[in-house]
Structure formats: structure tokens, C-alpha cells
Amino acid sequence: MNVLITGGAGFIGSALTDTLRLAGHTVTPLDNLSVSSRRPSRKGLVVRDVRSLTAQDLDGVDTVVHLAALKSVPASFEVGGFEHNVAVDRHILHAFVGSTARRLLLASSCEVYGEQQGPLAESAPYAPRSPYAAGKVATEQLADIYRLRLDGDRQIGIVRFFNTFGPHENTDAVVPAFLEAVGENRPLVxxxxxxxxxDLTYIDDSVTMLTRVLDAPALLPVINCGSGRAVCILDLARAVIRAAGRGTITHAAARINEISSFTADLGLFHRAYGAVDHMPLDEALALSLQTRVPAVTAA
Incomplete structure (x- = not known):
């Protein structure tokens, strides 16, 4: 495949780039570096804003994987995040439909499910509780609209990520925030x-799931990407302390519109792509602790 990955300097994008290249695919990672990356400098990285891409830029690409986003749920309550993500996602959809590229895989989030009970299947209704989640719902609905304009074997798919974690992740998520805290001898908040x-999924497992999706002949309209098991945050903090051999816990105010639980229903994924052996949490945390490097930004 000839693959273009937006957000290619990011946590998931850079890991997917490495894996696809090792498998022999031609991969172009693209990122505007507006969000700092903990990855070392990326070979072949195109520093460019997604909104500058035209349909002609996508001609000759087999598959576009769109991962670029501002992904902080708390920050989305401030003005700008919702508008930015929806505008970027609509732009890539519009450019894709006007190009000759064959497939577009868009990143969405478990946040679209909101507060619902039990494992969350792709057929569950939307129930967003943050501007970030509402933006992802808008993207999924835009994808439905743009699918109507496709012909032949051209495809648009959605992958709903749950909580992917691992080395090189920025500290705007709970696992890396805990890992950095123990590394700096601060309490885990x-x-x-x-x-x-x-639902916590180690990065290697998420990339395995993504490559299964990309290797299949057809993209499903929507698919979950998670581990299928949930860990409460207090137990996660205790597991980080075990892995590090030190640490204390403190509490702060709850988040606005906090959701009590996310667990992926992986039934559809297993039927379509087969089961995935997920790394145990303690082992994944130990590996994540080994790689904590300073963030880098654009020059």
C-alpha cells in the first residue's frame, strides 16, 4: 500500500508508520507539529497542515489514515477545539472524495458513546457529553454523508479508539500523567x-488492530479499537505504583460531565478480523515506564 497518515508525528500515527514500513508499505507521515511530540524526529515527515491538502495531493495514495486531532476532552470545553477538529475532519473528507485515493480511515473515539452501561457495541446510540465527543459524532455523520458520493470500490471507514497508551504518549492522558508523576516523585492525582x-489498550495492540483493518479488502463503516476490559482509575494508579516501586495517591475535583465507564465490545472486530492477544496491564506499564523522553516541538 501507499499510505498517507495525518497526525503522523503523534503517538498512534508514528507507531503505525513504523509498523507499516516494516511490513513493506510506502508511508508518508504528515503533521503540522502544533501538538508537541515525544517521538524522536520522524524519517520522511511532511510538516504541513491537513487543511492545506488538496484532492490532487491525495491522488496516487491508496489509503489515507486520518489521525490528526486536538484530543483533550477537558480542553474541548474551551472555545476552539470543537470547531478545529470538525473543520479538519470535513476538509480531509472533502479532499478524499475529490481525489483518486481508494480508502479513508478516520479516527473517532469511545467518547461518542457517553454514559451507557455494559460493553459498548458499534450499534449503541450516540450520547456525547463533551464538545470533543460531539465533534467526533459530527465527523461520523459527515462520513455517512460523503459515502453517498463514492463510486466503485472506494471506501470510508471509522475506527473508534478507546484508551490507547504506551511509550512516547503525551501527558494529556491518564496513564502517561501517572507515569510522569512517579518518575518525578510527585503524587498521582x-x-x-x-x-x-x-478500557486501556497498549499501543502495540492498537497498532495490530489497525493493521488488521488496513490489511482487509474492505473497511467496515465503524469498528471499535480497544481491549474489551475496563480498569478503574484507582486500580490503575496502584498498578503504576507497583511497576515503579514507589508513589503516592492524591485526589482532585472530578471532571465536568465525567463518564463512569468505557468498555469496548469487540464482537464485531473479532468476527471481521480475528482475536487479538492483549498485553497484560502490569507488563504494558513496565514497558511504558522505560521510555519517557522530553517533548519536542517544531523548530
Missing amino acids: IEGDGRQAR
């Missing part, structure tokens, strides 16, 4: 009582 649960 839990927002709320810590009973909220999250």
Missing part, C-alpha cells in the same frame, strides 16, 4: 473518587 473505569 486522581480526578474524583477513582472508581471511573477505562
Whole structure:
């Protein structure tokens, strides 16, 4: 495949770039570096804003994987995040439809499910509780609209990420924030009582799932990418302390509109692409602790 990855300097994008290249694919990572990256400098990285891409830029590309986004849920309550993400996503959809590229895989989020009980299947209704989540709902609905303009074997797919974590992740997510805290001998700060649960997936497992999706002949309209098991934040903090051999816990105010639990239903994924052996949490945390490097930004 000839693959273009937006957000290619980011946490998931850079890992996917490496894996696809090792498999022999031609990969162009693209990123405007507006969000700092903890990855070392990327070979062949195109420093460019997604909104500058034209349909002609996508001609000759087999598959576009669109991962670029401002992904902070708390920050999305400030003005700008919702508008930015929706504008970028609509732009890539518009450019893709006007190009000769064959497939577009768009990143969405478990946040679109909101507060619902039990494992979350792709057929569950939308129930966003943040501007970030509402933006992802808008993107998914835009994808439905743009699919109507496709012909032949051209495809648009959506992958809903749950909580992917691992080395080189920025500290705007709970796992890297905990890892950095123990590394700097600071308390691990839990927002709320810590009973909220999250589906945690190690980066290698998420990339394995993504490559299964990309290797298949057809993209499904929507697919979950998670581990299928939830860990409460208090237990996660204790696991980080075990892995590091030190650490303390403190509590802060709960987040606005905090969701009590996310767990991926992987039934559709397993039927379409087969089961994935997920790395145990303690082992994944130990590996993540080994790689904590300073953030880098554009020159």
C-alpha cells in the first residue's frame, strides 16, 4: 500500500508508520507539529497542515489514515477545539472524495458513546457529553454523508479508539500523567473518587488492530479499537505504583460531565478480523515506564 497518515508525528500515527514500513508499505507521515511530540524526529515527515491538502495531493495514495486531532476532552470545553477538529475532519473528507485515493480511515473515539452501561457495541446510540465527543459524532455523520458520493470500490471507514497508551504518549492522558508523576516523585492525582473505569489498550495492540483493518479488502463503516476490559482509575494508579516501586495517591475535583465507564465490545472486530492477544496491564506499564523522553516541538 501507499499510505498517507495525518497526525503522523503523534503517538498512534508514528507507531503505525513504523509498523507499516516494516511490513513493506510506502508511508508518508504528515503533521503540522502544533501538538508537541515525544517521538524522536520522524524519517520522511511532511510538516504541513491537513487543511492545506488538496484532492490532487491525495491522488496516487491508496489509503489515507486520518489521525490528526486536538484530543483533550477537558480542553474541548474551551472555545476552539470543537470547531478545529470538525473543520479538519470535513476538509480531509472533502479532499478524499475529490481525489483518486481508494480508502479513508478516520479516527473517532469511545467518547461518542457517553454514559451507557455494559460493553459498548458499534450499534449503541450516540450520547456525547463533551464538545470533543460531539465533534467526533459530527465527523461520523459527515462520513455517512460523503459515502453517498463514492463510486466503485472506494471506501470510508471509522475506527473508534478507546484508551490507547504506551511509550512516547503525551501527558494529556491518564496513564502517561501517572507515569510522569512517579518518575518525578510527585503524587498521582486522581480526578474524583477513582472508581471511573477505562478500557486501556497498549499501543502495540492498537497498532495490530489497525493493521488488521488496513490489511482487509474492505473497511467496515465503524469498528471499535480497544481491549474489551475496563480498569478503574484507582486500580490503575496502584498498578503504576507497583511497576515503579514507589508513589503516592492524591485526589482532585472530578471532571465536568465525567463518564463512569468505557468498555469496548469487540464482537464485531473479532468476527471481521480475528482475536487479538492483549498485553497484560502490569507488563504494558513496565514497558511504558522505560521510555519517557522530553517533548519536542517544531523548530
